[in-house]
Amino acid sequence: MRRGTEGSPADRPARPGEARGRRLSRRRLLTLAGAGVAGVAAVGGVTDYAAGGVVRRAASKIGGTKASTALPRAFTVNTISASASAGDLFLSNMGTSAPAALIADPSGETVWSATGQKSYADTRLQSYHGSPVITWWESPTTGLAAYGSGRDVVTGTDHQVITTIGSHDGVSPDEHEFFLTDHGTAYIVSYVEVERDLSDYGGATKQPVLNGVFEEIDLATGAVLHHWESLDHADLAESHAGVPTDPAEPWDYFHINSAKPTPDGDVLISARHVWAVYKVGLDTGAVRWRLGGKRSDFHVPTAATFAWQHDAEFEDATTVRLFDNGTDGTVTVSKESQILWLKLDERRRQATLVRRFTHPDQVSALAMGNAQRLDNGNVMVGWGTAKRISEFDPYGELVFDATLPEMSYRAYRATWR
Known part of the structure; x- marks a missing residue:
C-alpha cells in the first residue's frame, strides 16, 4: 500500500510543534511461534506458552483431547426455542475477576477455556488451510494498556498451539480484530501512538494521537503483506470523539475495530469514532469510499444512520452488515443498539436500509458487539458491554x-466437535 495519498499528513509540511510518528516499514518479518511451541498440559495442568496458558480439567472428550466440565457456567439461558442453531458458543470473559477465552455448550456449561492472562477477546472458530482452528487475542495487561501489548493465538481443535502473532516493529496486535482469510493470511489491527499538534481541535500543541493500523500477515512466513495507517487517509476533523483535556492522554480519534475482505479483493475497515466504514484498496491503500460519517460518499437515509459502530462486513456482493451501538454512553444517536443491513449502489452512491434487527428488551451496548450470519440463515449477536448474547x-x-456474567467483546456460534 502506498502512503501519502488522500491529503495525508505525509503530503504536507508539519505544523509548528508537530512531530511525525515513526513510519513503519511496508514489509517485514514477525517472530512467530510455530509448530514447535509447547502445547497444552496434561489434565489438571497449565502450560505457559510465552504469554498464557490453556487450562483443561476433568474428562470429557473434545476434539480428541480432555476438556473441562468443572469450570464456571459461561451464561444463563433466558430463551431457547427449537429454531435455535446447533453448535457451541465462542466467548471471551473480559471481567477482571476471571478473564478467559472460552467455549460453552448451548446450556451455558463451559467445555473449554484458556486462562492465565489479564485480558482476552475475540474467541472464535476459523479455518486455516482448510482445517478448523480456534483463535483468540490475549494480553498480560488490562484497560487501555492492553491496546499495545497483546498477541493473537491460533490453535488446532486439539488445543495444540499452531502459531501466534506478537509485537513487531512498533505494531502490537489489538483485541479488535483477528480474521483469517481463505488464503493463509490474517488481518490484524493495532493502535500506534504518535504526536500531533491538536491546537486546532482544542488540544495541546504536542499531544499523542492513536493511529489506527491495519495489517495483512502471511501466517506461514510472518511477512507483512499490507500495512495501512489511518492518519495517512482519514483526517482528524472526521472524528466525533472529543480531544482529551489532559495533554498527556492520547486522542483515539479513529478507533479501528474491524477489518474484513470485500467481495472484490479490497478490505472494509470500521472506525467507531468516525461513525464510518472505509473501503480501502489493498493495492494502493487509497480509500475507495466512505460509508457514513461526516464525509460519506453515499447518501445514507435517516433510518440507516449509525454511530459508534462495530463489526462491519459484506454479507453479499452489495450488502454491508454492521453492529450499530448507537451510543458511547455520552453521545447517543439511537436509544437501542441494532444490527443493520445496508444495500449499496456504488455507481449512484446510494445506501438503502434493507434489514434491521433489535432486541425485544431494547438492549443498548455502549461498546463492543457483533453479528454473525449462520448457515441456516439465523443471525448470532453479541451485545458487548450489555452482557447479552442472542x-x-x-x-x-x-x-x-x-445473560453473561461479564462482557464479551464478540460472540460466535459454531459446530466443531
Whole structure:
C-alpha cells in the first residue's frame, strides 16, 4: 500500500510543534511461534506458552483431547426455542475477576477455556488451510494498556498451539480484530501512538494521537503483506470523539475495530469514532469510499444512520452488515443498539436500509458487539458491554437469548466437535 495519498499528513509540511510518528516499514518479518511451541498440559495442568496458558480439567472428550466440565457456567439461558442453531458458543470473559477465552455448550456449561492472562477477546472458530482452528487475542495487561501489548493465538481443535502473532516493529496486535482469510493470511489491527499538534481541535500543541493500523500477515512466513495507517487517509476533523483535556492522554480519534475482505479483493475497515466504514484498496491503500460519517460518499437515509459502530462486513456482493451501538454512553444517536443491513449502489452512491434487527428488551451496548450470519440463515449477536448474547431467525424473531456474567467483546456460534 502506498502512503501519502488522500491529503495525508505525509503530503504536507508539519505544523509548528508537530512531530511525525515513526513510519513503519511496508514489509517485514514477525517472530512467530510455530509448530514447535509447547502445547497444552496434561489434565489438571497449565502450560505457559510465552504469554498464557490453556487450562483443561476433568474428562470429557473434545476434539480428541480432555476438556473441562468443572469450570464456571459461561451464561444463563433466558430463551431457547427449537429454531435455535446447533453448535457451541465462542466467548471471551473480559471481567477482571476471571478473564478467559472460552467455549460453552448451548446450556451455558463451559467445555473449554484458556486462562492465565489479564485480558482476552475475540474467541472464535476459523479455518486455516482448510482445517478448523480456534483463535483468540490475549494480553498480560488490562484497560487501555492492553491496546499495545497483546498477541493473537491460533490453535488446532486439539488445543495444540499452531502459531501466534506478537509485537513487531512498533505494531502490537489489538483485541479488535483477528480474521483469517481463505488464503493463509490474517488481518490484524493495532493502535500506534504518535504526536500531533491538536491546537486546532482544542488540544495541546504536542499531544499523542492513536493511529489506527491495519495489517495483512502471511501466517506461514510472518511477512507483512499490507500495512495501512489511518492518519495517512482519514483526517482528524472526521472524528466525533472529543480531544482529551489532559495533554498527556492520547486522542483515539479513529478507533479501528474491524477489518474484513470485500467481495472484490479490497478490505472494509470500521472506525467507531468516525461513525464510518472505509473501503480501502489493498493495492494502493487509497480509500475507495466512505460509508457514513461526516464525509460519506453515499447518501445514507435517516433510518440507516449509525454511530459508534462495530463489526462491519459484506454479507453479499452489495450488502454491508454492521453492529450499530448507537451510543458511547455520552453521545447517543439511537436509544437501542441494532444490527443493520445496508444495500449499496456504488455507481449512484446510494445506501438503502434493507434489514434491521433489535432486541425485544431494547438492549443498548455502549461498546463492543457483533453479528454473525449462520448457515441456516439465523443471525448470532453479541451485545458487548450489555452482557447479552442472542440468536434471531431470518425474520428477526428471537430464538435464543442468554445473560453473561461479564462482557464479551464478540460472540460466535459454531459446530466443531
